[in-house]
Amino acid sequence: MPEDVPENCEVCGDSMDANHNANCALCGRIFHLTWDTRLPIRDCGRFDIDEESLALYFTCNDCVAKRPQAAPGPA
Numbered sequence: 001m002p003e004d005v006p007e008n009c010e011v012c013g014d015s016m017d018a019n020h021n022a023n024c025a026l027c028g029r030i031f032h033l034t035w036d037t038r039l040p041i042r043d044c045g046r047f048d049i050d051e052e053s054l055a056l057y058f059t060c061n062d063c064v065a066k067r068p069q070a071a072p073g074p075a
């Protein structure tokens with residue numbers, strides 16, 4: 001369980017929703033992320049699957065911009 005959710009998103013600075021956030025695997029910041037696209041919550045990052053470990057990990061928009069990755073597609 002997340003224990004140290006900041007009051008504000010560390011990426012966009014808006015107020016944080018304690019139930020919809022994620023921790024960036026690259027920079028460690030906590031940002032808005034919701035699994036439910038029906039909710040009017042902005043996403044300040046995204047989630048990906050690590051190809052080697054098949055583990056789910058999160059990347060904030062800042063890190064996505066620094067390290068653009070091609071969308072998953074046929075090998």
Ligand SMILES: [Zn+2]
Nearest residue numbers: 009012032044
């Ligand atoms: Zn945010």
Ligand SMILES: [Zn+2]
Nearest residue numbers: 024027060063
């Ligand atoms: Zn990051």
